[in-house]
Amino acid sequence: MVKILVLLGLFLFSGQTFPEVDYAALRKKMVETQIKARGIRDIRVLKAMEKVERHLFVPEGLRHLAYEDYPLPIGEGQTISQPYIVALMTELLSLKPSERVLEIGTGSGYQAAILAEICRQVYTIEIIPALAERAEKILAELQYKNVKVKCGDGFAGWKEFAPFDGIIVTCAPPSVPGPLLEQLAEGGRLVIPVGEQLQDLKLIQKIKGKCLEKNIIPVRFVPMTGPGVKGKGN
Ligand code: SAH
Secondary structure (H helix, E strand, O other), rough: HHHHHHHHHHHHHHOOOOOOOOOHHHHHHHHHHHHHHHHHOOOHHHHHHOOOOOHHHOOOOHHHHHHOOEEEEOOOOEEEEHHHHHHHHHHHOOOHHHHHHHOOOOOOOOHHHHHHHOOOEEEEOOHHHHHHHHHHHHHHHOOOOOOEEEEEEEEEHHHHHEEEEEEEEEEEEEOHHHHHHHHHEEEEEEEEEEEEOEEEEEEEEEEEOEEEEEEEEEOOEEEOOOOOOOOOOO
16 A cells, blocks of 8 residues: 555656647547548648647647547537548648638638648638637647638638639538639639538539539538528628
């Protein structure tokens, strides 16, 4: 008994109480077992997923779950997507380092950080002010100088900076918002979940002014909210 107490005392007061979580190792494992294993091959996407500290984008009490294979709550009834879905959507955008991308649904800011690693400029719109503020803060703390966050209804896109080489939507409207198609550059790619309960992840490419659409996989995202989807935008 005394021996146990002495050992316990040594453990508690040795200055090395509980070992730190090795987040870098968890990230590496996430990339191997969830991302590469499911067929994501784009080396720039894999590198970004291994680099960006996803645990800093989730609520503190959930950090130990940040590299698991599922979405997590981020407050305000919203979620950060499963890592594989982030990787898949990013790969589908086929972004070149010189290109500019628009994201609708900033949420935690994690997807924006991944995009900021692989292209020149990211514009991102979030409708919930508290989330927009928090994402802007963490992205600034992490020194992402090529991300511009705006609070508003992403249904209308961001005309001031259009056209975009890529547009990624991380909330689901019932049909593809017209303004997003208009703001897509010639040769541009739009990745978007569309539908109500059952949604299809679509890849839309603008080629010679025409939009070609392809269904990728069934997905489940939070719905797009705001006046635009209700037909009340301007
Ligand atoms: N990409 C995020 C996950 C976002 S969850 C991340 O990496 O964490 C979807 C987000 O879309 C939510 O935060 C929700 O508030 C936002 N959203 C819903 N409707 C929107 C709209 N019309 N315009 C902009 N953002 C919207």
